[in-house]
Amino acid sequence: MTALTADRAAPAVRRSRRNRLAAMLPAVVVGLPLILFVLFPLAHILGRSFSTPDGFGLANYAAMLGNERFLRITWNSFAVTLVSAAVAIVMAYAFAYAVQRSTMPLRNLFRMIAVLPLFAPSLVQAQGLVLLFGRNGLINRSFGLGIDLYGYWGIVIASVLYVFPYAFLILSAALAVADARIYESAEMLGASKWRAFRTVTLPATRYGLAAAIFVCFTLVITDFGNPMVIGGDYTVLASEVYNQVIGQANFEMGTVIGMVLLIPAAIAAMVEKRVSAKQYALISEHSRPLVPQKDRLRDLALLAVAVLISAAILSIVLVVVFASFVHLWPYRMTFSLRHYAFDVQNGIQPLWNSIYVSVMAAGIGVVAVTAAAYVIEKFPSPAARGLYFLSILPAAVPGMVLGLGYILAFNSPSNPVYAIYGTLVIIAIANVYYYHAHGFLISGTSIKQISGRFDEASATLGGSRRQTFAKVTLPLLFPTLVGIAVFFFMRSMVTLSAVIFLITPNTQVAAVSVLYLQDRGATNQAAAFSVCIIATIMAVLLAVRLLLNAMGHRNVSLIR
């Protein structure tokens, strides 16, 4: 174990000065786009938060932070966020463990179900919860329970479902690889299974756990969709940002809260070093991949957990699919295709635009986040911590704030980025950086598990770092890369918040069509259109699956 811990530090020792300079180059290459597409827009937002009628100053902060109401909604936010994040992490860990470390049947199907909420437009989740648990929902109608979902618990339930797939993806990447030798030693030393889990598995996934906690925390605290639909009168920080920016066109106050929401990201960046210092590489040159052994009792228990969670996720989506095929839920429950006669402008053209944007985002996203994670991990430089902060920072930014930042930063003919402003490309880029932290943390979780010894070994054999990357690291990472590309693809197909500020009459995307239908009162048509988006994504995933099979990567699952 000690030897493994030393793995990471070894290559960093005794670097010549020239090496150090050379090491800065990758940091610059990775850093520039982050500065351009994350820091620069946020700097504009920051500027707005200081702008007052009497010039530049702290008056907005004083007005907002000194308000007793602000303290109350901050408390509300924390009450929702901490509970939702904790529940989601426990559920996602169990689910990821079941998928990666057990021999239960249908593991690929369970993976697909786990990420289903990622490619269901947010309307589906909200609509599904109301149809099921609303005051006039299926459960109350069938059992006369009188459950009132709206409020604190409504937000918690919706938030858990919302962040579960993100936590699952990170934890699944963390649990995907393991060195069988450690588990064998543990067994030989007489450790119980529980003890092995506590002393081997949990510490080995420390970084993934920390990343998942951070992601769940920031996702819930920046989300205004669930509080708006299901929160009733329960106000949180994110809905206050919405009130200020959209409800009252008061950017100054909205951006003040936006800035306050960045604090968790700053804290996470500060503790990252301590967490990852304790993370040791799981795959080294001697390791043997852990192949889960059959264990009836354990597998049965995990299967039960997976079935329960899947049922919860599926029931919400399926009730919406079902409702989209009836005449008028819940008043006329006869089969009808009338909601599928879309009369939304441009028909299905936005769906093609979305596929185009999403493929682009998948391509750019994989390169961006993997490069960032790789450079930060393998090229230690004084800039590493700054890069890390920029990489995870977008997670703490509400989409609408990022979208505003993009307008403020790039809507100027003197800015080079203006060349792509108003095109689908900027929408793809906005999606990449909006989800940068999530992709980055999945990627980082995997990269950290690959021993630095490979670099050493390959250097001893006269191989360059590039060769190590191409021949060792990349193949080891390949399954994760596929998973990240799929992640960016799925999110870009349905995401709305930042996109709203970047669409033009010529760059309509499918999620906006859903919004249009919903806004004009055609909720059922909006649900039907969402069902079509879900079907499209499944079709694309199937095509990629066949392509991977044809290329001989039968064992690589689309969802890590």
Add this chain to the structure above:
Amino acid sequence: MTDNTRSHRSLYRSLLTGLAFSTAIGLSAAHADAITVYTSYEEDEIAAFLARAKQDMPDLDVNVLRLSTGDLHARILAEASNPQHDVIWGWAVTSLIDPRIGELVEAYTPAGIDRVAEQFRDKDGKWFATTGYMAAFCVNNEVLAAKNLPMPTSWADLLKPEYKGEVVMPNPASSGTGYLMIASIIQMMGEEKGWQYLKDLDANIAQYIKSGSRPCNAASEGEFAIGASFALRAIKNVDEGYPITMVIPAEGAGNELEANALMASSRNKDAAKRFLDWTISDSAVNEYYNWKEIVTVKGGTMPEKFRKAGLPEDIASVMWNMDFAWSAENRGPVLERWQRELER
């Protein structure tokens, strides 16, 4: 290795094609006889209006971006340093009166402006309103029957204790519709009585929903008995088949005008003005009547589904005569007080 290089090259090529493709999309918007219009009209309305516009002006390409009133407000302000549009069309007057927006628009008097009564246009000529919407309750008949509740007819009725927990209305801090409701109540009852009414009403409110249309949808789905929303949403939901009744409050319905304006930054002002002239032409007005409950220009006839939902022929008789300048000026203080005293 060769395979690898080839795939790299083709990836590169497809990226380039992608870039070229999207640049082309971006450039096409700059075509001479094309204008970009920002609007908050609903998407089905836009489609019908634009079909008319295309018939009347076949040589003019009208590119429309639709966003909800609040989203559009944020977007226009954020783009203020380099506006991307020529015309504002069908957008809440209360937002248009925002002085920050006022700086961006230019006075223009379209041909035939006399058709629009003076109360529906800016005295400086910066905007004129052709349509509007008004507050209405969506009342779910099934919920009323199940809970044995009477049909409300006015804001005053909503104070009855039997409606406790069955009324939802938009949160005025997040929704323009919510704000027009409380602004109209304060305007018609007076400062003191108005606020007292809002406090009394608060006892019956189940939720202040953060959207103007969702209260009607919630009532339509049977989540609550009464959803305070706007008339068009009620009409559409009745038409969709939901068991709801539209109730226009007897005291008079608060309302909002949807106005049009010319952007000072427009690079194609002739075309933009042509479009603005068209917005008060007979052809456009006739089409408005097919879709909007309030049309400020005479002409056209109300469609059957409006009448069926219970909209009176003489709309003016049920509308409260809003003081829009008051609404815009007092938005800050009213919302601040509302949040302090009533928001939960």
